[in-house]
Amino acid sequence: MHWGDTSDEGERNLLRAVDSWLLNKQLLGDTAIAGSASLALAVARYCDSIGTESADCFDFRVVRDTASVLDRLPVEALRTNDKVVQRLKSVGVDTVGLLVSLPRTALPARFGTELNWRLGQLLGEVDEPLGSAREQSAIEAEFQFDNALRDSDAIEAATSRLLQQIAKELLIRRRGALRVLILYALEGDVHRETSLVLRLFRPTASCGEMQELAGLHAESQRFFEAVTSIKVIVKSTAPLGTRQRLLFDEACQECTHELVSLVNRLACRVGHECVLRAEPRKSVDPTRTYTLSPATDTPAKRYELSDSKAIRLRQLPLYLASSAPHAHVEASSDGAPLKVDGTCVTRCWGPERIETGWWRGRGVRRDAYWVELENGPRLWLCRDLRSDRWRQAGEFI
């Protein structure tokens, strides 16, 4: 690429181009060209303090006369720590130019060894390699059919091949897929496509696992229009987990293969939002002692509950009513339920009074009872202490 006829013109044009490129990316940056990366960085960072006299901002951003720039460059530009900067200033050395005029041998004893190293970087005497960061390319694979087709078996076979390709790539990168998007482009004048998402309970690079899930999806997938191409994209990955390393490694925190397989298959069958995982959480409010979230969206780590916590959780119904229905309850003078919606209570435990959560908002104030009705159902009833209204918060099944 031709930047200009002279080096000066070329460097100015390069700076302009970089500034403009950054601007196009909606980024603002300070740029400079100098004999060393460190000096360029210093000039770019401290251009305000060294370039105020110049009308053309490029005059000082392209360093030609290093000595004059150093005379104006503050010692902070050395990128050393604040304490060293303070010490330098305490002896009147407030510019790099002044520092350069002193013998280097006298500096380490007074300001530490890092100073000479930084100075060397600035003056181009010490290498300062610049590393580049490269964005990882997406893991994806695509297959174009020569002729659009509707045959499910053929489509499944093509999908399997694509999954094999991405499984290989995942293994190379030592990562496992958590979510895989499969796009089917449909025949027609307008670009249309249908898709399915494989959600995995545990990161995997196993082609078999992915193929199995894709197969399960395919069972319910009908293609009413011909498919022209298939694209498989790995949307989310995580490092591959370690399997049991030792023969009797009982402390292994990974869930069993069977469980993983079960969760994956269930999620495929009934929808991932229906396969939930309970995570323990600390709270005095029983309804907050665990959270439920899609199993395929949460890390597949095992956890164990202490006896008391397990007992506590067992005291709660498995399903809590998300919006608990009101219940008509006749209660005794001390508040215990006697009848629920006209049905007599045969056994009752409680109340458990919960008054907490005020710092989250309105807070909770309720008495909870475990009751057994004469016709069998066992309910978890809550009485709101503010409104004195009863709700059927859950039922034991």
Place this chain on the structure above:
Amino acid sequence: MPDPSVYQKRRAPSATPDVQADRSGVPYAELRCRTNFSFLEGASHADELVKRSAELGYEALAITDRNSLSGIVRAHAAAKEAGLKLIIGAELSLCDAMTTVVWATDRRSYGRLCRLLTLGRRRASKGECKLSWEDLADYSEGLLAGAVLSDPACPSGLSSFREVFSDRAYLLVDLHRGGDDSARIAAFAGLSKRSDLPLVACGDVHYHSTYRQPLHDVLTAIRHGVTVEEADGRALFANGQRHLRPWDDLSRLFRSYPDALVRTIEIADRCHFTLDELRYEYPSELSPDDRSPLEWLTQLTWEGAGRRYPRGVPEKVVVLLRHELALIKKLGYEAYFLTVWDLVRFARSKGILCQGRGSAANSAVCYCLGVTSVDPARSELLFERFISEERGEPPDIDIDFEHERREEVLQYLYDKYGRDRAGLAATVVSYQMRSAIRDAGTALGLSVDRVDALSKQVDGWSRDPKIAERFAEVGVDPRSAIGKRLLWTVEQLIGFPRHLSQHVGGMVMTRGPLCEMAPIENAAMQDRTVVQWDKDDLESLGILKVDCLALGMLTAIRKCFELIKENGGKRWSLATLPKEDPAVYDMICRADTIGVFQIESRAQMSMLPRLRPRCYYDLVIEVAIVRPGPIQGDMVHPYLKRRNREEEETYPNKQIKAVLERTLGVPIFQEQAMKLAEVAAGFTPGEADQLRRAMAAWRSPVKMELYRKKLIDGMLANGLDGAFAERCYRQLQGFGEYGFPESHAASFALLVYASCWLKHHYPAVFCCAMLNSQPLGFYSPSQLVRDARDHGVEVRPVDVNYSDYDCTLEAEASEISLRLGLRMVRDFGQAASKKLVEARSARHFLSSDDLRCRTRLSKRQLSSLADADAFGSLGVNRRQAVWHALGQSETDDDQPLFVGIRDDESIIPRLPVARQEVEVFEDYRSLGLSLKSHPLAFHREMLNGFGVLTADSLQQRSHGDHVAVAGLVLLRQRPGTAKGITFVTLEDETGATNLIVYPKTWDKHYRIAKCSQAWIVSGELQHAEGVIHLLVDSIRSLDSQGKAQVGSVRIAPRNFR
């Protein structure tokens, strides 16, 4: 009679629902209850708990703070007022056994409980307690005990518990609607049966009402160092049931085991002890075996009188002594006076300057004992004013000691009486606005920087009526959910005790073991032990304390005397200073009083040209008149008018004339206000004192109205007119909390005169002694030095060849100069100074290398000297010295081969010479002052451009001119009586300017006013009787004018209230 109202002044209005007091009584006594003296555990004040218990009709309430008896005196006072039986106990956390609640049945068991707590506290660090089961067993006699088990399924140690406490052992059970209370109490009942421990109900009470639960949650989170959210499920209670519950609730909860409730009464009935049984007795060993304390006191007094009046004791004094000794005998205070005499005798024997003050100190007896120097022959102070038979309160003598040597006196007392019989009174450190915001904000989950910004936005110590606005200013919307929660929590938290600290000097000594009267614990300071009660607690129980206070001015005066003597002057003492020197009073009248005792504040200096003191008693008045009491009571102007003969003195009758004549008919002293209530309204001395306390402690409208009616009715009945009565009442109101006693003013005035005399006759000596006694007083070293230079004193810089640790005097011919000492150098220290001075004793240092080799100071110490520019006599400037110091190894051992190698000869000349401005800033950074120039001087040109005047040019401007000045903020002062006005002193290169900032202006410029160190202000100039003030209407920060360096000058402005 203890005054419970003193405990009520710190609390927000209670939001407890008003429950009609159930005076019929319920068969229940709460036996396990924490006050907020179980720090960060209890969420109610003792009086709130007592009041609520009485409202609920409880038979009794036991205060059982964890490992502490700190809250019981307040509870005792509240219980007496409420007519509730109070049981004294504690909850003991044992390191090797279950938690046990113990209750004292009688005086002896109470003494054992105190001893037990003392044992646990003394073997642990401050605030902690280490007790074992064996300790409890050792002191168990007479104590009732309740075992606390969280899970009845896991009992352990119950058999030994039963064995030790026998029929005094119980099993406690609490029910808090935990879901399966029936099963819980059944399990406890079974355990009770198996272990043969009677089951007793309790509430495990942490607060008086359920509405305090959120506050308790916050306190719990603070205690665990987490947010409330994080504490949920770990440390928080599930509900707000740890409160005092009505009988209906209790009877329902324990309906299956009603005996558990009935047994609380059994325990209450077994506890007979009340704090009223504590009898304080003075130490008795101060008199020889063959003399009674009275005989010994009488002998010492008359011997002292002989020394005080070598030419014969004046008849007036003889009469006074006989009268006072008779009164002392009648009231039984002889041992108390001997205690004070013993302290003073010890201090004198060690050369420690001291002086007594207070209600009994200005007696003829104390003068003869050497406790005070106020000569009864010269004053008209009446002993009855200081010791009242009727008031029945202990005599009050405070003894001020040199602040640098007060510790010797305290340790003498510990040695003499032993740790079991002597201890410092405690001080309860309570939540103030800033600390409440910090802790509550963190607990509620605010970010660290937000909490920091909020806390810096408010004054540290008081409730701020504009707190909501302050919150908004830093981005916390007070109407938001989190803003409201924080405001509520802070409001509740203010006044809550946070921890115990030590009183400034109140020492308690007893004849018997003090540790059987109150628990004693370790203070944070080494070798200090404190009793768990504060001064109000002690006073309400009639326990004597002697205040051994630290007074910096006494140190300065003693150092003045020594410096004068060392420099060939006379040997002065407080007693031998020439009295009533007119030149000294001339100086005082000019308000030339920077640095002297008491009359150095802005307000005092403004008063001096108006009051124009000309004798000792004028100083007594001067000390007392510039106080909130007389100011609020509107007594200052009438006094000045009468003094200037602009107004006639009038007295309604002879009795009133006798009280007020010496202050021209205007009550100025606290004693006068009380006496006025007696002679004008017929109050007894005791009633007058109650009136003062009522006004001081809690301005309850109902109570005040009662006193007002009694006072005015009394005056009318004595033939005084209504207007006079109303005026008197208003004046008395002012005295309530803020009146200054004549007895203190009289002693202070002596030190005022002494410090003024020294400043006038020996300005260099005075400044030197003041610098060597820092920190003390109103002014920073830079202002003291500046004042000395204004008085012609040559002040020389810190120099390695001439400076000692302390500032010194250097005499040349007849001139005496002041040499700044190494103590002024930041981060140098006394040990390093000693090394340097010892190394220099052989000969002066010849170079910085010579100094380093001979002193072997560390690199850091050499750098500190270099930063202070202390190498002047070696011809080395600051930067050169710093360069040289930086080149040294941390220790010579690090690089033995390079010791003595010089690499800087060629470099040093290349270092740029610092500008004068930089030198001045570096001086301030290292020394806190500069002898070279003032930071403002370098910006004068810019300031002139803004039309900013210098401080000295204000003299030439007229009253009412609108002017601008700039300077460093030396001090900010907002007296409680000034209705929110802040007095600020600015300093520029020509002098100081006094500013008056009204609240409106302060609020308008709040952030600058509070945080900036350098201001440009404009406003209206006010000239009044030689005093110039600027009434500020605008404040700008000098930093904002691009002079950030000025704002960063290290001056440590002094902020007072």
